[in-house]
Amino acid sequence: xxxxSELLPAEEARARTLALVQPLPTExxxxxxxxxRALAEDVRAQRTLPxxxxxxxxxxxxxxxxxxxxxxxxxxxxxxxxxxxxPRQGLVPGGCARIMTGAPLPPGADAVVMRERTRPGPEADxxxxxxxxxxxxxxxxxxxxxxxxxxxxxxxTPLGIPELGLLVAQGRSLVPVPRRPRxxxxxxxxxxxxxxxxxxxxxxxxxxxxxxxxxxxAGGVPTVLGIARDTxxxxxxxxxxxxxxxxxxxxxxxxxxxHDFVREALSRWGVRQDFWRVAIKxxxxxxxxxxxxLVYCGLPxxxxxxxxxxxxxxxxxxxxxxxxxxxxxxxxPGRVCGxxxxxxxxxxxxxxxxxxxxxxxxxxxxxxxxxxxxRSAASATHLLHFPREAxxxxxxxxxxxxxxxxxx
Ligand code: AMP
Ligand code: MG
Numbered sequence: 001x002x003x004x005s006e007l008l009p010a011e012e013a014r015a016r017t018l019a020l021v022q023p024l025p026t027e028x029x030x031x032x033x034x035x036x037r038a039l040a041e042d043v044r045a046q047r048t049l050p051x052x053x054x055x056x057x058x059x060x061x062x063x064x065x066x067x068x069x070x071x072x073x074x075x076x077x078x079x080x081x082x083x084x085x086x087p088r089q090g091l092v093p094g095g096c097a098r099i100m101t102g103a104p105l106p107p108g109a110d111a112v113v114m115r116e117r118t119r120p121g122p123e124a125d126x127x128x129x130x131x132x133x134x135x136x137x138x139x140x141x142x143x144x145x146x147x148x149x150x151x152x153x154x155x156x157t158p159l160g161i162p163e164l165g166l167l168v169a170q171g172r173s174l175v176p177v178p179r180r181p182r183x184x185x186x187x188x189x190x191x192x193x194x195x196x197x198x199x200x201x202x203x204x205x206x207x208x209x210x211x212x213x214x215x216x217x218a219g220g221v222p223t224v225l226g227i228a229r230d231t232x233x234x235x236x237x238x239x240x241x242x243x244x245x246x247x248x249x250x251x252x253x254x255x256x257x258x259h260d261f262v263r264e265a266l267s268r269w270g271v272r273q274d275f276w277r278v279a280i281k282x283x284x285x286x287x288x289x290x291x292x293x294l295v296y297c298g299l300p301x302x303x304x305x306x307x308x309x310x311x312x313x314x315x316x317x318x319x320x321x322x323x324x325x326x327x328x329x330x331x332x333p334g335r336v337c338g339x340x341x342x343x344x345x346x347x348x349x350x351x352x353x354x355x356x357x358x359x360x361x362x363x364x365x366x367x368x369x370x371x372x373x374x375r376s377a378a379s380a381t382h383l384l385h386f387p388r389e390a391x392x393x394x395x396x397x398x399x400x401x402x403x404x405x406x407x408x
Contacts, residue, residue, distance in 0.1 A: 004345030007279035009388060010312060013286065014328075016275055017297070017313050020290045023323045024178040024246060031167050036219045037177035038323030039157045045146035046170055052104040054083075056138040060118060060127060061099040061109035063091050064135045072128040074121050081106065096127065105139060112138035146170065156325050181220040181321040184242040185211050188228045188235060188253040188262055189301065206303045206374065207251040214310050217405060218318040220247070235265035246321060248294060249314065252301025254285040262298060263287065271296045279388055281346045282371035283309040304371040308349055308383065311404060332382075334361040334401040340386060340393040347388040351380035354401065363401055380404060 008016070026040040055061060060075070067073050075096040081087050083102035090107035091097065097106050105112075117131045145166070146152050152170065153163060159177070167175060185208045193202035195209065205227050212222035225242065228235040230253065242248040253262035254276075266289065267273065276287040276298075282305035287298035297314050299306040316327040334354065342348055352363040363384050368376045382401040386393060393399065 004279060004343075007277050007284070007346075008275050010278060010280050010347055013275060013278040013280075013288070014313055014316060017288050017295070017317055018320055018327065020274065020288070020295045021317045021320045022293075024181060024321050026176050027179040028174040028176050031164055031173055031175050034159045034175040034177050035161070035164060036322065037159055037180075038325070039153055039155050039159060040176040040178055040323055042151045042155050043153045043167065043170075043172070043175075045148050045150050045152040046172075047146070048143045048148045049145040049169055050140055050142055053142050054102055054104050054140050055099045055112045056101065056140050057112050057114040058100050059098075059112050059114040059116075059138065060096045060129065061091070061105050062096045062111050062113055062129065062133070063093065063108055064111040064133055064137065066094060066096075067113075067129055067132040071132060072119075072130050073132075074126055074128050077125050077127050079106075096129075110135040110139070114138060156323065158324055178321060178323040181215075181246040181318050182244070183215045183220045183222050183247045183249060183318075184225050184245040185215070185222055186225040186228060186235075186238055186242070186248070186250045188230065188250060190230045190259070192227045194227065207299070207301070207306050210303065211249055211251065211299070211306060211310060214307065214315070214405075215249075215318070218315050219322050220318050230259035230261060232261045232265055232268075235261050236268060239265060239269045242294065245294060247314075247317065248296045249299055249310075250296075251299045251306045254287055254298045254300060266296065266298070279346050280308075280312070281348050283312065283349070284346065286313065288313070300371075302371040303374045304351070304377045307377055307406065308371070311383065311402070311406075312349070315405065329402045331385075331400045331402055332361060334363045334382070334384075334399055335395075336384070336393045336397045336399055337362045337364040337395055339395065340365065342386060342391060344389060344391055348386035349383040349402070350386060351377050352382050352384045352401070353379060354381050361401060363399065377406065381407060 078097050080098040081103040082100045087106035091109050111133045113129050119128050121128050187205045187208040192205040193199040195204050208224045215222040225238050228238045253260040271289045271291045273289040278286045285300045286309045289296040299309050319327040350365045352365050355362050370376050385400040
């Protein structure tokens with residue numbers, strides 16, 4: 001058995017996991033199924049937006065050169081232009097048009113004065129402009145959002161909500177993205193029963209259903225293979241169901257207990273182990289391997305450990321499959337609340353709640369950190385990284401916090 005000091009550090013384990021992973025083949029999907037994936041190809045603008053110079057305010061479209069004299073300047077008001085209308089006439093010197101937000105500027109106009117900076121003139125068709133404005137004032141220029149033919153969003157752009165808005169505004173209904181990862185999930189253990197088949201003396205399999213939710217939230221498509229008994233035959237039989245998937249997750253049976261047959265069954269099925277055991281707590285028994293293009297992650301059995309390792313290793317892998325370039329878990333700076341001690345050798349990822357105080361994020365570890373109970377994960381918002389080579393943290397120490405994707 002390896003000493004803790006010989007185990008793979010978390011960063012190296014993540015790098016070695018990610019080295020097995022590629023973006024999945026491209027598919028064209030309806031734009032509203034693309035959220036959270038990254039573009040698989042450059043997308044060019046097929047229309048110029050806005051299509052015309054238009055007003056950013058309700059007010060008056062003017063020729064800025066008419067306003068150079070001492071204020072107020074009296075102008076003659078021609079037509080009123082509403083959004084959705086086309087101006088009928090151009091501006092003549094000394095003339096202006098009433099204009100609403102989003103309406104196209106009439107020919108000759110080069111600026112807009114907001115209504116609040118005007119007052120009605122003595123005759124019904126005049127207005128007094130109270131301030132001088134320069135060319136372009138409150139004008140949204142044609143092509144400010146997109147110019148036909150230019151690359152609007154380059155390949156690799158993560159598709160969040162505004163990016164989807166840009167695509168929709170272009171009239172695009174289909175978007176090229178990597179297809180969603182298909183993820184097979186297998187639970188192992190004689191002590192487990194299914195949620196819908198409770199049995200005396202057994203505990204309900206929590207890992208597969210919880211991991212399936214986490215996979216779905218991360219953009220994957222989960223398939224639960226079921227619960228394998230602690231025999232080589234049963235684990236092997238259920239593993240067959242993982243054929244055709246991009247990722248296989250197993251939970252439990254990864255230790256060196258007498259009944260831990262998972263590693264042997266995987267090896268017989270053709271999975272090559274890339275590494276096993278990582279210098280982290282919780283999550284030390286994590287194992288990673290591959291069979292052809294299928295990536296395998298053997299997660300620990302303790303429900304909180306399996307969730308922590310999902311966050312540190314599996315989610316980054318899924319993000320890479322979905323085309324993202326930046327797949328490292330996000331990190332924010334924070335400070336510790338409380339006194340913490342541990343032995344050297346393993347990095348600890350403590351489940352914490354956080355509070356914003358005096359411009360900083362303060363992290364308080366949940367009162368239980370036992371990875372065997374889900375209570376040690378529930379209500380946590382971040383993982384506090386207690387580094388491998390540190391043994392003590394004290395109130396006010398600066399730490400790295402990893403925002404969790406677990407919450408409601
Ligand atoms: P193992 O890795 O097989 O030694 O399991 C570690 C611990 O996790 C044991 O207490 C198991 O009962 C528990 N465990 C394993 N798999 C599950 C599961 N799917 N749902 C809930 N608890 C589990
Ligand atoms: Mg077990």
